[in-house]
Amino acid sequence: GNSVTQMEGPVTLSEEAFLTINCTYTATGYPSLFWYVQYPGEGLQLLLKATKADDKGSNKGFEATYRKETTSFHLEKGSVQVSDSAVYFCALPERGSNYKLTFGKGTLLTVNP
Amino acid sequence: DGGITQSPKYLFRKEGQNVTLSCEQNLNHDAMYWYRQDPGQGLRLIYYSQIVNDFQKGDIAEGYSVSREKKESFPLTVTSAQKNPTAFYLCASSPTGTSLHEQYFGPGTRLTVT
Numbered sequence: 001g002n003s004v005t006q007m008e009g010p011v012t013l014s015e016e017a018f019l020t021i022n023c024t025y026t027a028t029g030y031p032s033l034f035w036y037v038q039y040p041g042e043g044l045q046l047l048l049k050a051t052k053a054d055d056k057g058s059n060k061g062f063e064a065t066y067r068k069e070t071t072s073f074h075l076e077k078g079s080v081q082v083s084d085s086a087v088y089f090c091a092l093p094e095r096g097s098n099y100k101l102t103f104g105k106g107t108l109l110t111v112n113p
Numbered sequence: 114d115g116g117i118t119q120s121p122k123y124l125f126r127k128e129g130q131n132v133t134l135s136c137e138q139n140l141n142h143d144a145m146y147w148y149r150q151d152p153g154q155g156l157r158l159i160y161y162s163q164i165v166n167d168f169q170k171g172d173i174a175e176g177y178s179v180s181r182e183k184k185e186s187f188p189l190t191v192t193s194a195q196k197n198p199t200a201f202y203l204c205a206s207s208p209t210g211t212s213l214h215e216q217y218f219g220p221g222t223r224l225t226v227t
Contacts, residue, residue, distance in 0.1 A: 032214055043117075043203050043218035044156075089155065093214045099144050099163055099207065100171075101214055105155040 001095040002027040006088075006104035013080055013111050021075040021107045023064075023090035033057075033066055033073040034091040034101070044089065047075075080111045115140045117219035119204050124224045126198075134189045134222045136204035145187035146205040146216065149173060156203065162187055191224065198226045 007022040025033065032051045036044040048057035050066035050073065057064050062077045075088060087106045094100040117138045126132045138145065144163050148156040158171030162181040176195025181187055187206075191198045201223050205216040 034214070036218075041221075043119075043220045044205075044216075045218065046215055049215065099146075099161060099214070100158060101216060103155045105153075 002031060002092050002102055004090045004092055004102060004104040006090050006107050008105075008107070010108040010110060013109070015082055015111055015113050016079045017111075019075070019077040019080045019084075019109065021088050021090075021109070023073045023075065023104060025071050025073060025090075025092055027071075027092060028095055030066075030068060031093045033064070035062070035064055035073070035075050036089040036091060036103070038087045038089065038106070040086070047088070080109070082111045082113050085109055085111045117204060117206055117217055119202075119219035119222050122220065122222060124222055126224070126226050128226055129193045130226075131190055131192050132198075132224065132226075134191065134202055134204075134224070136187045136189065136219060137185055138187075138204075138206045138217075138219075139185060140206055140208070140217060141184070142206035142208050142217070143184070144207045144209070145181070146207070147171075147177070147179065147187070147189045148203040148205065150201040150203060150221075159189065159202075191226075198224060200224060 004025045034049045035047040037047045038044045048059040050057040053068040055066045089106045090104040091101045120135045146161040147159040160179045162168035178190045204219040207216045
């Protein structure tokens with residue numbers, strides 16, 4: 001079935017540093033890909049998505065490009081802020097399901113001032 | 114404002130008691146989901162419902178039950194049969210159509226069973 005593998009955290013950066021969180025996927029076909037963010041003590045929020053190969057999703061300064069050649073969907077931000085401290089999840093639809101998502105294990109990002 | 118509400122935010126129960134977690138949405142979404150989140154782990158699907166009066170087991174349904182009598186509501190009961198009920202529980206919903214897999218999450222309920 002479809003699956004995602006995220007880089008293990010935690011990731012600790014200083015404010016204004018460059019961020020990359022790696023996500024690679026295994027899938028049949030070219031499903032949509034998602035990044036979700038979970039701030040401390042809260043539920044998940046959809047951060048960005050890409051619906052087909054070579055698409056770039058972007059939101060709040062974060063970007064991720066759907067790369068079929070490397071089966072990757074890495075999350076990047078050029079200059080992180082303390083308020084970006086959160087857990088980030090990569091996700092894709094479960095194979096054959098119209099509803100279910102498969103999530104990565106999450107990567108904890110801490111940004112220090 | 115449209116969204117998903119879960120109540121309560123924190124819940125404490127004694128071992129052996131059933132407990133019901135509330136989830137309500139006013140997004141007019143057909144599909145709803147319950148996930149469990151444990152420290153250092155990703156999300157695990159407990160149950161999901163595609164439409165009123167219908168629901169399916171997820172990956173870890175044992176010890177849980179749900180109902181879907183109304184489109185807006187999808188309560189989860191954690192029964193005494195659930196061996197390790199202490200966890201953070203997340204409810205989500207999703208629309209149909211082109212945004213099929215975009216799930217919207219509630220703020221979660223942290224359940225502690227002692």
